[in-house]
Amino acid sequence: MTKITLKDGLTINAVLTGITGLGLALFAELAAEYLIPGAPVWLIAALGIALVLFAADVALIARWKAQSKPLVGFVFIADLAWVIGVPAILVGMPSAFTTLGIAASLAVTAVVACFALIEWRGLKTMGAAKAI
Secondary structure, eight states, X not given: OOOXXXXXXXXXXXXXXXXXXXXXXXXXXHHHHHTSTTSOHHHHHHHHHHHHHHHHHHHHHHHHOTTOHHHHHHHHHHHHHHHHHHHHHHHHOGGXXXXXXXXXXXXXXXXXXXXXXXXXXXXXXXXXXXHO
């Protein structure tokens, strides 16, 4: 089994989050039509832009600050909020999403949950290293 380092996990997180955000920002109208009909296009575009900005932050942290417990903790909390928030939104507003929208949201959330696990493991390792 290949072990993914915290730095690699953060880098992959940044790349995939950036691609997702760019796709939502550039194709907000299509995303609104096929994933969340009736959602304002500007809201989808804003989510995409926010994801691109988050991805840039994660990339910088991965590159230069992967051993910073507060910064990795920030990424972990943000990913954990996504993992909790998206299913809560899907449960609270299921009719707002198409079947494709639900499937896509859950798929992205599963990937983000994997990132959160890598970050959590990295944070635990940082804490253990300081205890020694």
